[in-house]
Amino acid sequence: MSTTTVTPEPPHVLAVDDSIVDRAVISRLLRSSKYRVTTVDSGKRALEVLSLDGDNVHMIITDYCMPEMSGYELLKRVKESTELREIPVVLMSSENSPPRIRRCLEEGAEEFLIKPVRASDLSRLCSRLITTLR
């Protein structure tokens, strides 16, 4: 089924963060840029969502430091999966650690944002990433 001239659905972003405050801010940031957002509080939940609805996820944005599964581990799992590896993954962290950033980029992360993430970071990122997908 192809869409014709109807307005396409806004892209769907999966936001992963164990901090309830950061989830609220990131999802508001994304929604105010008119993206659809699903927030989850762990890498494990993120993988559950992706296994059910991976075709419908256009970008993953994840915190780096999370208990149990770090954002880096989530990134690796996504990039190792044939179904999921095309989905751009963005990492966020409040720690500005060049080796950490390098490692994530080497593993296939699109970008590494330093927290607190600003509206300008997201809009620049999203418009770049999501247009290339279309």
Next chain:
Amino acid sequence: MDYSNLRRQAASMKKSLFDQGYLDEQFCQVEDLQDEASPNFAEEVVTLFFKDSAKLISNVEQALEKYPKDFNRWDAYMQQLKGSCSSIGASRMKSECMSFRDYCGQGNVEGCMRSFQKVKREHGALRQKLEAYFQLLRQAGQLVLLELPPGPGCKN
């Protein structure tokens, strides 16, 4: 008339929170995310912050008691709190969190205990000030509604 006075008071209260270093630019970023769809977003996030930070503070408190000299654990808990502070622009509180983490890095128990007390103090002070600020905003908002005459041509 009254409401514009209250609005002025709220603006001046906000300015002094910035001048005294309680808040930083990130708070403005949060307020800027408000719109017609989410007109109370800043207050909602701040409320969420205080609920969450009270829990995180209690985690640190318990860790200080139950796990003496476990600087890695103490640091990990404080890192979470610092992250939340950073996200809403709670600048002074964030600085105290960072002090605590520095003391953890040095293995300085006394320093940790002292700076933890400061974290709690800043938390309490910020909560008081932000509650007052949002209450003032709410009063200014309410007065606008009451003063508008009923009937057509009303603004929302």
